[in-house]
Amino acid sequence: MKSRKADVPEAQKRNTIPFYRKMAGLLKSEIFSESYPVGALLPTEQELCDRFSASRYTVREALRLLEKDGMVKRLQGRGTEVISKSERTVFAQSLTSLSQLYDYAAETHLVVERVMRIVSDETLANDLGRLPGREWILVEGMRTTTLGDIICISHIFVHQDFAKLRDEIKANKGAIHRLIEERFDVRVVEVHQEISSVSLEKSMARILEQVEGADGILVTRRYLADDDVPILVSFNWHRLAGFRYSQVIRRE
């Protein structure tokens, strides 16, 4: 283990941990301690080069880390602005399994019963999070295991813009919002998910083999585009007994 380089300044000892990481750590702590308060500009890259006796490459690598952690925003011609005291916790939703007794049956099928076109009234518009009077495609069906056991009843509202997919939806195995993203030039930017207990109305109860008014679980998911416009909204009614929703959230 000899010195890493002939012309490495003293500030950069040979700790195995790269200098730009140390530098980023130091800058983070200085931001945290408000030496550089939120809203202020960090020193310029050149000034940081001087301060740390490092090359611009190294400084930029450090700043890149700060940016990745959501602590600074860099703007060409302006500088590096501090936007947060602490690291953003980025979680990547890596796995979402929704099952009900059927842990292993990862493969599920959407069995489409009916597809119809409807115009939203006030009540429905409220549920869908949008104005009344809009047209939607309503897909009614149920999600089952590959064995045919019912997991939940699904009502899926697809925005009128994607009406062309009407027939494709029936054949589609996977998630409908994926289909939309592939066929159209839209991106789902936000998903609002809600899990709540409900009392099952007669028709639902019958399909789920429950008595009318029995408790059940309603899982609602709203898929929104970047302008907050709902692309797809799904309602999924589950039996209470055996309901289990599990999810793994992983930090990047």
Next chain:
Amino acid sequence: MKSRKADVPEAQKRNTIPFYRKMAGLLKSEIFSESYPVGALLPTEQELCDRFSASRYTVREALRLLEKDGMVKRLQGRGTEVISKSERTVFAQSLTSLSQLYDYAAETHLVVERVMRIVSDETLANDLGRLPGREWILVEGMRTTTLGDIICISHIFVHQDFAKLRDEIKANKGAIHRLIEERFDVRVVEVHQEISSVSLEKSMARILEQVEGADGILVTRRYLADDDVPILVSFNWHRLAGFRYSQVIRRE
């Protein structure tokens, strides 16, 4: 708008869009079309330099983009492996509210009833996802609104390593796993969350003002460090009536 540089090769025209981005785009499409199948290694950086007549800097910037989008994994000494045909969709869990009737009461309190030290037997070890015989701190209490209305009963198991926090936990208002991350040098890398229906046992039912055996909701969260070691595991029992869990997941 004159030529961007004297020695810029022909492959890099002057399109305002930087060359490393174009290069990344091209490589992505080649991965998608299986010119480079999943599992295979991409050409080495040097080979890409030759192919695109670009410097290693530019090639590495392009590869960095592919890596960010989760399409390749780079490994020192090995190469750049293709791990996915399509871009990863990164969702950042930006907001998680867990409420029960109390939508506006974002502020909640953890009222600690008891703190004790326990050794896990097989059953408990199984629940906690770890080996039996380990020592844990068990914090028993309930989460309430600021008005004092009970939201849920909480049993929180904290790993023995963080036993020092025993007293701090009582005073602590926010999330305990935050406290641990701040005080110790650990990072929560994964959270396993599970929501399931349960039958409330007598003591739970009494506190939640339910009859014994009534249905309830159990929300379990396991906070894991990067070595899959559980740092904290919490069990939260809710009344069924009025239960509502909502979450917003935002794509980066």
Next chain:
DNA sequence: AATCAAAATTTGTACGGACAAATGTACCAG
């Protein structure tokens, strides 16, 4: 004082070189 243009500042892109660290392979010794 207001407006527009030029200049200065600052980050972005891109080139080149060099050595370090990690991985995989080939070879040798037992």
Next chain:
DNA sequence: CTGGTACATTTGTCCGTACAAATTTTGATT
């Protein structure tokens, strides 16, 4: 055949330089 060492390969870190592009500042002109 097994185990370990030496070597080649490949990505990681770091230096230097130069010009481009975006923003802000300055200054001149109206």
